[in-house]
Amino acid sequence: MRRTKPRLNKYEKRALFLENKEKETESPVQEKGLYVYQNITNGNLELPRQTHLGLRTIGKGKQFEGSDYFMSLVGNPMNLLRVIKILKPKEENTMDKLILDQPETVTKEGQVEYVVEKENDNIQLNDSNTNEEEQNKDVLICENPLDGVEIILAD
Numbered sequence: 001m002r003r004t005k006p007r008l009n010k011y012e013k014r015a016l017f018l019e020n021k022e023k024e025t026e027s028p029v030q031e032k033g034l035y036v037y038q039n040i041t042n043g044n045l046e047l048p049r050q051t052h053l054g055l056r057t058i059g060k061g062k063q064f065e066g067s068d069y070f071m072s073l074v075g076n077p078m079n080l081l082r083v084i085k086i087l088k089p090k091e092e093n094t095m096d097k098l099i100l101d102q103p104e105t106v107t108k109e110g111q112v113e114y115v116v117e118k119e120n121d122n123i124q125l126n127d128s129n130t131n132e133e134e135q136n137k138d139v140l141i142c143e144n145p146l147d148g149v150e151i152i153l154a155d
Helices: 010-025 068-073 132-136
Strands: 034-039 063-067 081-088
Touching: 034 068, 063 068, 068 081
Parallel strands: none
Antiparallel strands: 034 063, 034 081
16 A cells, blocks of 8 residues: 655645744754855756855856855765865864873873863862972882892901
């Protein structure tokens, strides 16, 4: 038995259209950057989302402005669009980088640990006291330095 979608009247179609249009304009992903793209296909291109000017169909060889959402259509494997010009580059926040992505740095005192300091957070990270007196103390390399040394006293 073949199932078909129920037929909608013009009011239901219009309500469904407006609902889909609202979903389309709400973007869960923050789009940053503004680029000029060019259609490099041999025909008209139907975009998955409207451009900033409200265009959805782009003619052969035509250019349009769009956000970085359309970057998925640039290059392999799609190769439908080409970036012509960068109007506003994507801003990357350096604070969003993971601390673990930083290269390891070893200094005279030991390995450097990267931390993010908050303005109102004055918590002591470790309990070690680094006094200059403790650093300058002589340290024995072995427990018994005179092990195996015979002292001969002359009478």
